[in-house]
Structure formats: structure tokens, C-alpha cells
Amino acid sequence: MKKIGVLTSGGDSPGMNAAIRAVVRSGIYHGLKVVGIKRGYEGLIHGDIEDMKISSVADIIHRGGTMLRTARSEDFKTEEGFKKAINVINVFGIDGIIVIGGDGSFRGAQSLSQAGIPTIGIPGTIDNDLAYTDYTIGFDTAINTVLHAISNIRDTSTSHERANIIEVMGRHCGDIALFSGLAGGAESIMIPEDLVSVDEVCKKLIQGKNRGKLHSIILLAEGAAENSYDIKKEIEEKAGIEVRLTILGHIQRGGSPTAFDRILASRMGGYAVDILLQGKGSRVVGMKANEICDMDISEALSMKKEIHKGMYELAQILSR
Numbered sequence: 001m002k003k004i005g006v007l008t009s010g011g012d013s014p015g016m017n018a019a020i021r022a023v024v025r026s027g028i029y030h031g032l033k034v035v036g037i038k039r040g041y042e043g044l045i046h047g048d049i050e051d052m053k054i055s056s057v058a059d060i061i062h063r064g065g066t067m068l069r070t071a072r073s074e075d076f077k078t079e080e081g082f083k084k085a086i087n088v089i090n091v092f093g094i095d096g097i098i099v100i101g102g103d104g105s106f107r108g109a110q111s112l113s114q115a116g117i118p119t120i121g122i123p124g125t126i127d128n129d130l131a132y133t134d135y136t137i138g139f140d141t142a143i144n145t146v147l148h149a150i151s152n153i154r155d156t157s158t159s160h161e162r163a164n165i166i167e168v169m170g171r172h173c174g175d176i177a178l179f180s181g182l183a184g185g186a187e188s189i190m191i192p193e194d195l196v197s198v199d200e201v202c203k204k205l206i207q208g209k210n211r212g213k214l215h216s217i218i219l220l221a222e223g224a225a226e227n228s229y230d231i232k233k234e235i236e237e238k239a240g241i242e243v244r245l246t247i248l249g250h251i252q253r254g255g256s257p258t259a260f261d262r263i264l265a266s267r268m269g270g271y272a273v274d275i276l277l278q279g280k281g282s283r284v285v286g287m288k289a290n291e292i293c294d295m296d297i298s299e300a301l302s303m304k305k306e307i308h309k310g311m312y313e314l315a316q317i318l319s320r
């Protein structure tokens with residue numbers, strides 16, 4: 001192993017830069033040449049590659065986004081596009097690749113591994129939707145962003161004695177809603193893994209109002225609703241309470257990463273280089289019980305993500 005490449009792919013997340021920095025600096029420390037592949041698999045196909053030095057990753061640990069840029073590449077999924085990518089890897093003399101991204105990007109990493117290129121995945125997504133790891137890079141920053149929004153909305157919710165629905169990201173995973181809802185003391189949390197009925201949410205709202213509660217926050221995971229506006233309307237009609245809906249959107253994807261995400265990204269980046277040097281390939285890096293670990297890509301991708309039941313039940317008990 002003499003030369004390794006690093007790329008970020010799919011949706012970006014805060015902390016990707018800290019992971020790139022860790023890969024580049026650990027790689028150079030171990031005597032490797034490190035190249036940065038721009039715009040994910042799209043840049044790989046087109047040979048959009050540059051040499052990385054220690055200084056290339058200066059001043060990025062605190063920045064959201066990804067200095068390598070990211071992209072979604074339909075071409076990479078075609079036989080022709082994939083062949084081009086393999087040619088570029090050979091022409092540039094790249095011996096191993098570290099892919100920072102979500103489950104889609106990991107499937108790309110799996111294909112590269114199957115083609116004989118040692119490839120390691122680092123989980124970079126705010127969704128925390130990968131079952132093999134306790135946390136993905138960017139999740140902690142995202143839930144802190146949501147928490148900030150909850151606090152702001154609660155102020156105005158109290159003044160006007162309204163209920164507020166806050167729609168958060170997470171695709172099919174309810175972790176962003178659950179974790180930020182628990183931290184923010186949300187009255188109801190609606191997640192795709194365990195759909196509570198609108199009637200149940202309304203019952204809680206009415207009971208709260210009768211107890212003199214001035215505000216109510218409903219955390220709604222995007223995967224739990226086909227149309228958030230319909231849910232808002234239904235709650236207003238059934239509970240007879242004015243409801244405002246805030247869709248947080250991409251605000252959750254940016255921002256300076258939290259200490260937790262920077263540390264996670266640094267540890268995972270360093271670890272990914274270590275295992276490449278040990279001759280491993282076709283692995284993904286994760287964190288279990290605060291220790292960094294690795295697992296076969298295919299095994300990791302076959303695991304089904306489940307919601308933390310204990311935390312979900314606790315959130316319900318505490319929000320009564």
C-alpha cells in the first residue's frame with residue numbers, strides 16, 4: 001500500500017472535513033501518498049484527483065460541508081462508468097480507497113472491493129440510519145441544530161399558546177426526531193418505526209391544554225409523514241388548537257461540527273488508514289460502546305436499523 005485515495009459521496013454531513021483531514025494526515029504520517037478524489041464517484045470516473053499535503057487539510061476541522069465536494073453519480077452504477085472508474089484507479093496508481101458517505105456510497109464501496117480494490121467505508125450522514133454503528137458522522141451536529149430550533153420555536157409557541165410541529169430529516173430513520181425530541185422535551189415524537197396515530201397526538205395536546213400547558217412541540221420525522229401539511233390540518237381539526245408547521249430542511253445538513261462529531265470523524269479517519277495498512281479491504285468503520293471498530297461491508301449493509309426502544313419509551317414517559 002503506497003498510495004490511497006479519499007472521497008466523499010452522497011449527501012454531505014458536518015464532520016466530513018474532519019474525517020478527510022484525519023485520513024490525509026494519518027496516511028502521510030504512515031508514509032503513504034494520499035490523493036483527494038473530488039465529487040465522489042463522479043470525480044473518480046473523470047479523474048478529478050489531486051495530491052493532498054498536510055497543509056491541504058489545514059483550517060477545515062471546524063467547517064461543515066466537504067472540501068472535496070460531493071455528488072451522486074448515476075454513471076458509476078453503469079458497467080461503462082464503473083469500468084472507467086477502475087481504469088482511473090489503475091492509471092493513477094491508487095492502491096486503496098476510503099469512502100466517506102452513507103449506505104448508497106457504501107454500495108459503491110462494496111462494488112470497488114468486489115473488483116479487487118481495497119476499500120474502506122466511513123459513515124458520513126446526519127441520518128444515523130446505519131445499523132452496524134452507534135453513531136454516524138454529522139448526526140450529533142444535526143440533532144444540536146434541531147435542538148436550537150426547538151428552543152426558539154418553544155419561545156414563540158408559548159407566547160401565542162400554539163402547538164408547533166417541527167419536521168426533521170432522517171429519511172426512513174427516526175433517530176433525529178427521537179434524539180432531538182428527547183433532548184428538547186417534545187410533547188410528541190412521530191417516527192416511521194412506530195407510527196403513533198394523529199388521534200393519540202391530539203389526545204395529548206388536549207390533555208396538556210386542560211392542565212394549563214401553554215405550548216406543545218411535536219417532532220415529526222420526514223419518513224413518518226407523506227404530507228406534513230395534511231397532518232397539521234388534521235391535528236388542528238381534531239384537537240381544535242392552532243398549529244404551526246416548521247420544516248427545518250437543509251439547515252440540518254450544515255454548520256460547524258460539534259466536538260462529538262469532530263472526535264468521531266478524527267478517530268474513524270485514523271482507524272480507516274490503520275486497517276488499510278493492515279491489509280484489510282471491504283470493511284466499514286463504526287463505533288460500538290465508544291470504541292471504534294470495523295465490519296465487513298456486505299454484513300453491515302444487510303443489518304436492519306432499529307429504533308432504540310428504551311429511549312423511545314422513556315421519551316413518551318417524560319413528555320406526559
Ligand code: ADP
Pocket residue numbers: 009010011041071072073074076077101102103104105106107108109111125
Ligand atoms: P448516500 O451515500 O448519502 O446514501 P446515495 O444513495 O445517493 O447517497 O449514493 C451515493 C452514490 O453512491 C450514488 O450516486 C452512486 O454513485 C453510488 N451508489 C449508490 N448505490 C450504488 C450501488 N448499488 N452500486 C454502486 N454504486 C452505488
